[in-house]
Amino acid sequence: MAARPAAVVVERACKHYGRPDKPDYKPVLAHLNMTVERGIIYGLLGPSGCGKTTLLSCIVGRRSLDSGNVWVLGGRPGEKGSGVPGPRVGYMPQDIALVGEFTVRDALYYFGRIYGMKSGRLKERFDFLSSLLELPSEGRLVKSLSGGQQRRVSLAAALVHEPELLILDEPTVGLDPVLRERIWEFLSVLARGGTTVIITTHYIDETKQAHKIGLLRDGQLLAEDSPEELLRKFDCDTLEDAFLKLALRQHQLPRRRSTLTASPDVIADTVSTDECFQSREDFNVVTSSTDVLTAKEKSKDCRGRSKGRYKAVFIKSIQQFSRHPGGLVFSVLFPIIQIVAFFSAVGHDPRGLQLAVVNEEAASSPLGLDICKNSSLQPITRIEEDDSCEQYMLSCWFLEEMEKKGLYQIPYNTSEEAKHAVTSGRFYGALRFHTNFSSSLAARLREGDIPDDVLEQSNVNVWLDHSNHQIRNFIKSQLYKIYSAFTKRSMKACGRHEDLAQMPVRFEEPIYGKMEAQMMWFMAPGIMITIIFFLPAVVTSTLMIGDRLEGVWERSAVAGVKPKEMLNVHIALQAAVILLQTAEMMALAFAGYGLPSKGSLAACALLLFLQGLCGMCYGFLLSIYCSSYTMSFFVVTGSFYPMILLCGILWPLEGMSAGLRIVALTLPFTLPSKSLRDIMERGATIADPSVYHGFLVTLAWTVVTLALCFLRLKFKKT
Ligand SMILES: Nc1ncnc2c1ncn2[C@@H]1O[C@H](COP(=O)(O)OP(=O)(O)OP(=O)(O)O)[C@@H](O)[C@H]1O
Numbered sequence: 268m269a270a271r272p273a274a275v276v277v278e279r280a281c282k283h284y285g286r287p288d289k290p291d292y293k294p295v296l297a298h299l300n301m302t303v304e305r306g307i308i309y310g311l312l313g314p315s316g317c318g319k320t321t322l323l324s325c326i327v328g329r330r331s332l333d334s335g336n337v338w339v340l341g342g343r344p345g346e347k348g349s350g351v352p353g354p355r356v357g358y359m360p361q362d363i364a365l366v367g368e369f370t371v372r373d374a375l376y377y378f379g380r381i382y383g384m385k386s387g388r389l390k391e392r393f394d395f396l397s398s399l400l401e402l403p404s405e406g407r408l409v410k411s412l413s414g415g416q417q418r419r420v421s422l423a424a425a426l427v428h429e430p431e432l433l434i435l436d437e438p439t440v441g442l443d444p445v446l447r448e449r450i451w452e453f454l455s456v457l458a459r460g461g462t463t464v465i466i467t468t469h470y471i472d473e474t475k476q477a478h479k480i481g482l483l484r485d486g487q488l489l490a491e492d493s494p495e496e497l498l499r500k501f502d503c504d505t506l507e508d509a510f511l512k513l514a515l516r517q518h519q520l521p522r523r524r525s526t527l528t529a530s531p532d533v534i535a536d537t538v539s540t541d542e543c544f545q546s547r548e549d550f551n552v553v554t555s556s557t558d559v560l561t562a563k564e565k566s567k568d569c570r571g572r573s574k575g576r577y578k579a580v581f582i583k584s585i586q587q588f589s590r591h592p593g594g595l596v597f598s599v600l601f602p603i604i605q606i607v608a609f610f611s612a613v614g615h616d617p618r619g620l621q622l623a624v625v626n627e628e629a630a631s632s633p634l635g636l637d638i639c640k641n642s643s644l645q646p647i648t649r650i651e652e653d654d655s656c657e658q659y660m661l662s663c664w665f666l667e668e669m670e671k672k673g674l675y676q677i678p679y680n681t682s683e684e685a686k687h688a689v690t691s692g693r694f695y696g697a698l699r700f701h702t703n704f705s706s707s708l709a710a711r712l713r714e715g716d717i718p719d720d721v722l723e724q725s726n727v728n729v730w731l732d733h734s735n736h737q738i739r740n741f742i743k744s745q746l747y748k749i750y751s752a753f754t755k756r757s758m759k760a761c762g763r764h765e766d767l768a769q770m771p772v773r774f775e776e777p778i779y780g781k782m783e784a785q786m787m788w789f790m791a792p793g794i795m796i797t798i799i800f801f802l803p804a805v806v807t808s809t810l811m812i813g814d815r816l817e818g819v820w821e822r823s824a825v826a827g828v829k830p831k832e833m834l835n836v837h838i839a840l841q842a843a844v845i846l847l848q849t850a851e852m853m854a855l856a857f858a859g860y861g862l863p864s865k866g867s868l869a870a871c872a873l874l875l876f877l878q879g880l881c882g883m884c885y886g887f888l889l890s891i892y893c894s895s896y897t898m899s900f901f902v903v904t905g906s907f908y909p910m911i912l913l914c915g916i917l918w919p920l921e922g923m924s925a926g927l928r929i930v931a932l933t934l935p936f937t938l939p940s941k942s943l944r945d946i947m948e949r950g951a952t953i954a955d956p957s958v959y960h961g962f963l964v965t966l967a968w969t970v971v972t973l974a975l976c977f978l979r980l981k982f983k984k985t
Pocket residue numbers: 284285293295313314315316317318319320321322361
């Protein structure tokens with residue numbers, strides 16, 4: 268073969284995974300040298316796990332070497348102006364690395380747009396590759412294709428822009444022999460036209476058609492030569508036999524790992540994998556630098572291609588989102604469902620509560636318990652002569668007031684029976700009126716000094732089931748109100764001042780909020796803040812982890828899409844969704860359920876929107892730091908509960924220890940919930956510290972999570 272300039276040169280490449288002191292430590296490339304001339308097909312062979320994919324990912328700039336050098340098309344991958352990653356390379360990874368919601372056509376158009384191809388040219392290439400690779404019909408979704416069909420679409424996506432360098436990681440797995448043959452023929456045509464192809468395959472036989480083969484084992488190339496030369500030098504009929512001989516030879520030199528160059532008899536530098544990590548040497552650049560883009564080309568590349576990439580990623584995200592019914596339902600319907608669920612279920616007074624009532628007073632009357640139903644019953648009779656009153660069956664009035672307040676009586680004969688009914692779970696409480704209730708109560712209110720037994724008889728005894736905190740509190744507060752209404756009525760009937768028997772504590776008009784403030788008004792701000800935070804967090808982490816695990820992110824990056832571009836598009840789309848969610852929630856809460864707000868609704872909307880963006884950034888953080896859906900699920904669930912528990916909507920911060928309160932105040936729901944409540948209940952403005960503190964916490968969380976994401980993306984490529 269005539270000497271050609273090199274398209275790819277790898278020199279003394281070393282790479283390991285894990286840390287030397289850990290069990291997962293794995294040296295993968297050990298002083299590997301490799302040269303791929305321009306316009307050839309280079310077949311990279313080796314057993315599973317020998318490092319082929321690792322080597323290819325270093326060539327396309329997705330992983331970096333621990334030491335050694337890689338030059339691709341005259342530049343170093345990842346350096347500005349090298350064009351790699353970017354449109355000069357076509358990369359088909361081992362995984363399908365396509366969005367499942369893409370149609371066959373979308374998959375090719377996505378990469379075409381990234382490379383800035385015009386739609387006419389894209390259509391031509393799509394038609395050509397469809398017929399060459401027998402692609403399924405263009406409207407079928409990638410996720411519904413068979414493994415072989417997906418692989419062909421993936422190959423077509425790598426070929427769509429006619430790159431100078433094609434890197435194909437096992438493109439022919441699972442394809443029928445006729446199609447494999449056709450693909451190899453096509454690659455030969457491309458190579459004749461000047462394209463360089465690096466291909467890995469498990470079918471050793473098909474690499475006969477390659478111009479050069481590299482046999483990789485234990486992190487080194489055992490041989491690198493044309494198929495004919497390899498067969499001749501090893502005196503074999505098949506490449507498999509040649510590979511076997513080489514492997515055996517290497518095995519017999521356990522402590523002398525060798526790089527065999529043109530002649531298998533020559534043992535080159537003997538190196539140990541350990542040496543890889545001792546020093547980093549400088550190498551002379553062996554390729555010409557004329558391939559590196561000029562400054563003018565660079566700036567054109569930046570401006571023109573960036574627009575195309577944004578367009579491609581934008582269309583991809585819309586397709587992904589709109590074709591994923593779960594995502595749509597989750598993002599659009601969930602805020603509605605959650606707000607409806609909250610306002611329908613939380614904060615309403617319990618209804619239809621029954622109490623076991625022992626009315627000994629009524630039972631001792633001639634009519635028995637029916638006396639309370641007697642319409643001519645007069646529990647208070649005024650005696651004009653001495654301006655006094657007679658009381659009779661006041662318990663009936665008490666029970667009437669009870670029914671008005673939604674507590675219904677079920678009569679029992681004795682206290683024991685009534686308490687037993689509570690023990691058996693039928694009621695939340697039992698009441699008892701003594702036989703002399705009315706006269707004892709009158710004596711208690713009229714006379715200053717009465718015997719203990721009279722005082723006792725004037726009490727209504729109440730036994731409550733305290734196991735249900737909310738119901739217990741409700742019944743207690745209702746009984747206070749019932750007593751208040753009952754005494755007012757009695758005093759009025761007796762011609763006395765209504766408030767005479769009231770508790771001598773008067774609650775004046777509240778400074779903030781309403782006298783009859785509802786629990787749901789207190790909780791609503793916190794609930795809205797948590798909903799708007801967690802929906803984008805979950806959607807973002809799921810979409811991003813999906814893209815990353817399926818290899819879409821990595822493949823897009825090799826095509827030239829920058830992390831910043833991916834993030835910006837996601838931020839723009841999610842911002843639109845968060846805006847919609849904010850509008851939905853506010854319309855439902857304020858207009859639909861009449862949630863009162865004294866302050867500016869615009870300030871409420873702004874805070875909710877910013878919380879949504881903050882949740883989205885939290886989702887980014889999870890997607891970048893969590894290696895799987897399961898991990899991100901654990902973190903979301905694990906962080907959700909503490910944030911809710913500590914934010915003050917379930918229990919006031921004043922009930923926490925000082926240290927815990929400080930932690931709670933730094934969490935993303937605590938101060939923002941209070942800010943939202945202060946806007947609504949107190950009419951506070953953004954200028955009030957209690958409001959802008961919530962905004963500041965939201966912004967701080969947004970900035971810190973974004974910074975952590977960018978740091979991770981900057982320092983860790985994959
Ligand atoms: N991210 C990683 N972390 C730790 N080890 C890894 C990682 N990626 C690959 N490895 C390990 O490095 C070795 C080389 O992997 P690589 O994927 O490069 O092999 P390969 O030759 O492409 O294998 P195959 O032909 O089966 O695809 C394997 O033992 C693999 O388990």
